[in-house]
Amino acid sequence: MQKLSLIVPCYNEEESIMLFFDTVTKVIDGMNTPQKTVEPEYIFVNDGSSDNTLTIMKKLQAEHPDTVHYVSFSRNFGKEAGLDAGLNASTGDLIAVMDVDLQDPPELLPEMVELINNEGYDCVGTIQHDRAGQGWFRAWASSTFYKIINKISDVRIEPNARDYRLMTRQMVNAVLSMSEYNRFSKGIFSWVGFKTTYLTYESKPRAAGTTHWSLRELLSYSLTGIMDFSDVPLKIATFVGGISFFLSLIGIVFIIIRKLTVGGSVAGWASLVTIILLVGGIQLFCLGIVGQYLGKIYLETKHRPLYIVKDEK
Incomplete structure (x- = not known):
């Protein structure tokens, strides 16, 4: 039996949590065979939500006490803090980082697990093939950011790579050993190294709710990435x-x-x-x-x- 931890940061996602849980559960159930069983561990991180996100998490945990867990912050600390908290709370052999809005297709999980178990990879990341629905300016700004940071930094960051990835326990421990306050997870995942491959998929619309990333926040996050990994x-x-x-x-x-x-x-x-x-x-x-x-x-x-x-x- 192999334990699979799923780290799911949430901020005002009351409409998406149950959809995410039901969808991912079906995918994981389909991965189980008489020869091999995958035991899921859901870790939902409530990043200071002001809606019923925490209430739904508590209800889901009460219904599935062995597989569902939650961590709730005292206020909104940002997605980077949510990722770190989830990784610290995880106990699985394999750890996946996913968005709750289902823009990260759970259908890729079986292939990601196979690549780690059978091909010797330590990490399987994902790349969004296109940026449909984001607007031309955001698409241009994102493309420009990756070109700049890959020219001025010693660490290569895969263009259009998502936070959605599956990692071994060894790699996660290496990521957690980096204790800096100013965090840029995509850069950290690349900096620690390990054998990594990427799967490409077409962009999908959110299953529910709306995005919480404003243009100003994206620009600020980009500047953090540049300053964290380049002088x-x-x-x-x-x-x-x-x-x-x-x-x-x-x-x-x-x-x-x-x-x-x-x-x-x-x-x-x-x-x-x-x-x-x-x-x-x-x-x-x-x-x-x-x-x-x-x-x-x-x-x-x-x-x-x-x-x-x-x-x-």
């Missing part, structure tokens, strides 16, 4: 500052030579102000980049917990 922005700030300093030196030499050869001039105040504003803008830009990194270092040094559990069972 190139700091190098850019250094380069821009160096170029600005060099051009300023040239300007000073030019002014001195002009003064000695042709004489001074009252004209040029507009251009002078423009140059001052340009140099000041460059300095503020560089300071902003450094400030972002310092802010993340500050949060790391505070050693605050990634989340606070209010209730679990």
Whole structure:
């Protein structure tokens, strides 16, 4: 018998939980044979929901006390905290991370399990073949993000890879050993290494409810990924500052030579102000980049917990 833990972060997903449970249960039941049995372990993480998400989790756990468990936060801490809490609570030999909205097709689970058991993989991830329904700007922004981070980071992140993946216990233990406060799970999954393959699938609409990721949150999450796995922005700030300093030196030499050869001039105040504003803008830009990194270092040094559990069972 092999135990399969399913980590399911939830935020205001009262409409999706039962649909998810029924659908995944049918898939897992179909995986069982007289020769081999898969024992499921559902770990639902309530990320400070304001609807009836926790109530439904408790009801489901009462009906299936041996297979369903839940962890409830004291407030909304974000999906990264939910993933970490679920991974910490899992006890399975294999651990899957899934979204409750069924955009991650459970039908892939049998193939994912087979690839790990029979092909020697430590992780089977998934890639969304297209980004239908997301709008052209989000699709373009996502594509641009992956191009940038893969150029400036030593860790390659598979474009359009989902959080939906199946991992061995050894890999999950390696992920949990990384205790940083600022987390970017896709980068962490890639950084720890291990033998990984990907399955591709067509995008699906949500089974119920609406997405809770705004464009601002996605952009913020992207910046976290870039800063967590690359110091190139700091190098850019250094380069821009160096170029600005060099051009300023040239300007000073030019002014001195002009003064000695042709004489001074009252004209040029507009251009002078423009140059001052340009140099000041460059300095503020560089300071902003450094400030972002310092802010993340500050949060790391505070050693605050990634989340606070209010209730679990």
